[in-house]
Amino acid sequence: MRAVPEPHTGWTFLTNHARVLATIADDQHVRIRDIAAHCRLTERAVQKIIFDLEQGGYLSHVREGRANAYRIEPDKVLRHPAEAGLTVASLLSWLVKDEADRKTARDD
Template identity: 45%
Template sequence: MSRKGWTFLSNHGHVLVCLADNPDMLIRDMADNIGITERAVQQIVADLEDAQVITRHREGRRNRYVVRRDVRFRHSLEAGLRVGDFVDLLRQRPRLRRLTAEESARPAVAQRDAR
């Protein structure tokens, strides 16, 4: 990613957002929404599971994920923040929707006013 294309959340954060929005989301759909490979999503899901941020439950041929809201963030700068607080903050925004290139380029205030 170029320095101009950086985002506030890492891919781990993006996967967490996807799972918080839709616990039944397929790996393929997460990869498409985030813009990374399915293999990368699989590795991130494994990381989140290993860190006990999420739990995975098998339901037939599908997986269902539960975000563990009580888990604290790992970095010392965010150690006081729980995953549930982060998820709640993100729930204040519209559910997953990819922005057009034009919307992405506009400041957030202009996007909110345009709705």
């Protein structure tokens, strides 16, 4: 799991839905508690966002013991007309670093 980012005030480029989806893409077995901490949201807000993403067909989950394993639908097209034709995979390729990039950033 990535480190919790520093507090921030003011506007940002991404929605909370995008942040939650990117966090799940980074670790498909991540706990809601950890998503909430990383995204600076309440656990209840994360639960609602996950529900929204599941209802929209962008995400699904299965229970594995006491935990969830999430599955992102990479070919699902984004909803807003301004992003017509962009898929979840294309969005996530901008947002989620691969493990080698994260290790390099941690070592710097």
